[in-house]
Amino acid sequence: xxxIDELKEQFxxxxxxxxxxxxxxxxxxxxxxxxxxxxxxxxxxxxxxVSDYSSTFHLELDPVAKKHQNVFxxxxxxxxxxxxxxxxxxxxxxxxxxxxxEVWCKYDRMKWLIDLSKxxxxxxxxxxxxxxxxxxxEKIAEVFLKNHKDLIEKAKPLL
Numbered sequence: 001x002x003x004i005d006e007l008k009e010q011f012x013x014x015x016x017x018x019x020x021x022x023x024x025x026x027x028x029x030x031x032x033x034x035x036x037x038x039x040x041x042x043x044x045x046x047x048x049x050v051s052d053y054s055s056t057f058h059l060e061l062d063p064v065a066k067k068h069q070n071v072f073x074x075x076x077x078x079x080x081x082x083x084x085x086x087x088x089x090x091x092x093x094x095x096x097x098x099x100x101x102e103v104w105c106k107y108d109r110m111k112w113l114i115d116l117s118k119x120x121x122x123x124x125x126x127x128x129x130x131x132x133x134x135x136x137x138e139k140i141a142e143v144f145l146k147n148h149k150d151l152i153e154k155a156k157p158l159l
Contacts, residue, residue, distance in 0.1 A: 040064050047071040048078035056082075076157045083154035087133065090151075096144055101134050112141035114152065116159065121145060121152060132159060 036042070046061045049071045056078045059071050072078040092100045105111060113124045114133035123141045126134075133152065135141035145152065152159075 039069070045071055047073045048075040050078050050082055054082045074157070080155045080157040080159075083151050084132065084158055087148065087151055087155055090148060091133070091135070091144065096140050097136050101130075104136065105130060105134055111135065112138045114141055114145050116156065121149065 042064050044061050044063055045068055046059060048056050048058055049068075050056055056075055058075070059068065062068060072081065088100075091097050097104065107130070108128060110125065110127050112135045113126045113131045114121055114135075115124055115131060116122075117124075123138060123145060125138065133141075133144075135144060
């Protein structure tokens with residue numbers, strides 16, 4: 001191998017090493033930061049909260065604080081939380097399940113769920129897991145869906 005070929009080979013190696021080095025550095029710069037360790041890391045938030053009278057109010061950009069832990073990002077989510085509170089009370093009432101889900105609902109016990117499918121809100125038989133809209137029997141779930149479909153629709157953003 002002559003001197004020119006040696007220099008070409010060395011130059012080619014050096015170029016390749018530089019390309020690899022710069023590509024690694026560039027990929028580090030382009031990688032988005034994924035995940036934070038806690039809510040306080042957000043620094044500032046903006047969104048909607050629900051008042052004592054179940055009205056929603058907008059919060060302008062404000063520093064994260066304990067008093068803002070009830071702020072949802074969107075107004076639909078804030079309004080959905082009111083619907084979920086009402087659904088929670090209704091499900092546990094004597095007219096439906098008769099007690100809070102946590103009391104009777106076991107992981108491996110048969111239960112009936114109201115869930116969103118491609119065909120809309122449906123009642124499903126389920127074992128092994130939990131869902132917000134969970135009922136002791138199929139009949140209870142069907143009557144609940146019939147009676148409270150509008151309220152369930154309002155809760156959809158959080159379901």
